[in-house]
Amino acid sequence: MELVQNYISGKYVSARSEDRLELFDPAIGEVYGHLMDSNSDDVRDAVMAASDAFPVWSALTLDERGGYLMSIAEEINSRLDEFSEFESRDTGKPLALARSLDIPRSISNFKFFADHAKDFKFESDINSDISTNHISRFPLGVVCCISPWNLPLYLFTWKIAPALVVGNTVVAKPSEITPYTAYLLGDVCSKIGLPPGVLNIVHGRGATTGDLLVKDENIKAISFTGGTATGKTIFKNASDSFKKLSLEMGGKNPAVIFEDCDYDKMLDTIVRSSFSNQGQICLCSSRILIERSIYERFKKDFCSQVSNLIIGDPMDIDTQFGAISSEEHFLKINNYIELARQEGASILTGGTAEKLNGRCSDGWFIKPTIIEGLDQSSRLNQEEIFGPVVTLQPFDSEYDAIEMANNTEYGLSATIWTEDLDKGRRISRNIEAGVIWINCWLLRDLRTPFGGMKSSGLGREGGDDAIKFFTEQKNICLPR
Ligand code: NAD
Numbered sequence: 001m002e003l004v005q006n007y008i009s010g011k012y013v014s015a016r017s018e019d020r021l022e023l024f025d026p027a028i029g030e031v032y033g034h035l036m037d038s039n040s041d042d043v044r045d046a047v048m049a050a051s052d053a054f055p056v057w058s059a060l061t062l063d064e065r066g067g068y069l070m071s072i073a074e075e076i077n078s079r080l081d082e083f084s085e086f087e088s089r090d091t092g093k094p095l096a097l098a099r100s101l102d103i104p105r106s107i108s109n110f111k112f113f114a115d116h117a118k119d120f121k122f123e124s125d126i127n128s129d130i131s132t133n134h135i136s137r138f139p140l141g142v143v144c145c146i147s148p149w150n151l152p153l154y155l156f157t158w159k160i161a162p163a164l165v166v167g168n169t170v171v172a173k174p175s176e177i178t179p180y181t182a183y184l185l186g187d188v189c190s191k192i193g194l195p196p197g198v199l200n201i202v203h204g205r206g207a208t209t210g211d212l213l214v215k216d217e218n219i220k221a222i223s224f225t226g227g228t229a230t231g232k233t234i235f236k237n238a239s240d241s242f243k244k245l246s247l248e249m250g251g252k253n254p255a256v257i258f259e260d261c262d263y264d265k266m267l268d269t270i271v272r273s274s275f276s277n278q279g280q281i282c283l284c285s286s287r288i289l290i291e292r293s294i295y296e297r298f299k300k301d302f303c304s305q306v307s308n309l310i311i312g313d314p315m316d317i318d319t320q321f322g323a324i325s326s327e328e329h330f331l332k333i334n335n336y337i338e339l340a341r342q343e344g345a346s347i348l349t350g351g352t353a354e355k356l357n358g359r360c361s362d363g364w365f366i367k368p369t370i371i372e373g374l375d376q377s378s379r380l381n382q383e384e385i386f387g388p389v390v391t392l393q394p395f396d397s398e399y400d401a402i403e404m405a406n407n408t409e410y411g412l413s414a415t416i417w418t419e420d421l422d423k424g425r426r427i428s429r430n431i432e433a434g435v436i437w438i439n440c441w442l443l444r445d446l447r448t449p450f451g452g453m454k455s456s457g458l459g460r461e462g463g464d465d466a467i468k469f470f471t472e473q474k475n476i477c478l479p480r
Contacts, residue, residue: 002033004179004203006042007186009049010196016041021176026092026323027314029362035179038204043212046200050142050169051218053197058139058167065165066114071192073110076103083181087153088314090178092323093277095315106153112446113161120467132478137471139167140220144213148226149175149325150280156182159223160199162466171200173210177326179203206230217241221470228455246459246469248451250384251412254405255285256427259294261417271305273415273441275368278324279388283413283442287381289404292394299392303349306368313360323363324387330364333387337369340380346373376407402430412452415441
């Protein structure tokens with residue numbers, strides 16, 4: 001059995017807490033190891049290590065810190081297969097996806113921020129007849145990064161890289177469900193000679209370890225990605241110490257499809273945007289809104305393509321659709337499918353667990369599921385399921401489409417499908433979401449602001465926004 005340890009002050013250490021959590025391989029439904037549920041002593045050790053490392057790390061030049069980030073990226077790249085296999089084992093996602101998306105993007109996160117920070121203006125002047133003002137940005141000190149289980153290393157490093165490059169030291173907590181690649185990152189940091197204490201990784205449950213981090217008075221900012229309920233708890237718990245907060249939370253993303261779209265391109269992309277990573281990407285389409293004139297055609301073609309997706313052992317190279325990442329989540333998704341039946345829905349395809357033979361016979365697999373016949377107020381159309389379940393709804397006009405798209409508490413992302421780009425832009429302006437794709441999905445330029453509105457987010461990540469979040473400003477004024 002493997003034991004996932006904390007990484008503090010440049011070394012793997014056993015937690016002082018004796019509580020251990022089980023780690024599962026969701027494709028086979030079996031325990032492969034254990035995780036430490038770090039307590040207040042463990043969190044204190046990590047925060048002290050980060051505090052001790054801050055003066056030296058923050059005094060390095062941007063180029064020097066960027067150099068360390070580049071070395072981390074190169075080391076992960078040289079271990080691409082190893083990282084991909086462990087990411088697939090932890091999450092149940094197809095190995096091919098971990099190898100083509102998760103780990104390459106984790107590598108890009110370090111490279112991107114190492115470069116991007118060089119172009120950022122950390123100092124500026126505002127002068128007038130009466131005063132000269134010099135404005136500069138400083139790192140905050142010790143900051144905390146908390147990430148979820150769906151894109152483990154990808155989202156973990158998306159926070160850590162900007163935090164480090166601008167001179168902060170970090171205490172980071174990955175999801176207790178998928179901690180393995182974050183654990184391996186410790187080894188990478190040691191190999192490339194990252195100074196001890198600059199990045200500390202503590203493991204444990206959100207309600208214990210995460211909560212201690214959020215309330216720690218020495219931590220200046222929390223960058224969190226996860227569920228909206230957790231985000232609300234963090235918002236309240238961080239308020240006593242006035243920490244800076246960046247909250248990336250849940251979604252219920254609409255795909256709005258007009259009859260004048262490029263149909264084949266749209267269909268291929270909607271299959272991906274609905275069911276990549278078993279629908280467990282915060283940006284996945286979950287409510288498909290279709291102009292009534294093409295509703296029946298789309299329904300038939302979509303169901304046909306989705307029922308042909310290859311569900312299988314994530315380690316098989318042909319697998320397109322893997323396991324659900326935890327048993328708890330598997331049960332939650334099944335409950336939503338049952339609720340759909342109770343709400344009077346028609347299940348067009350899927351709607352049950354998938355039973356595989358051989359190695360994965362006890363794994364947590366659910367068939368990709370398409371549902372129709374529910375009104376907008378149904379729980380299936382309002383609540384985030386975060387799995388391979390989408391609903392179809394017809395609309396009659398642009399006005400209807402916008403009204404339906406906005407009719408949830410969430411506002412993370414949306415996709416719009418039309419060849420009339422004026423219409424596409426008009427609709428985008430009216431849709432309440434932070435990230436809108438017209439005729440594409442998941443096309444990312446890391447310089448652009450990323451995040452949601454309403455219950456989906458507070459603040460933006462990426463590019464300059466991340467650098468601003470992880471720094472504090474000071475204005476020094478002199479009279480003329
Ligand atoms: P979660 O909120 O349960 O957990 C996320 C992280 O927060 C974990 O590391 C967890 O241990 C920690 N945590 C839990 N309770 C905490 C507390 N009280 N204090 C501090 N930390 C705490 O989310 P999840 O189930 O891991 O992830 C799925 C959710 O994440 C979905 O809602 C999904 O939409 C969202 N998500 C959002 C984005 C985005 O960019 N907006 C990206 C990916 C996932």
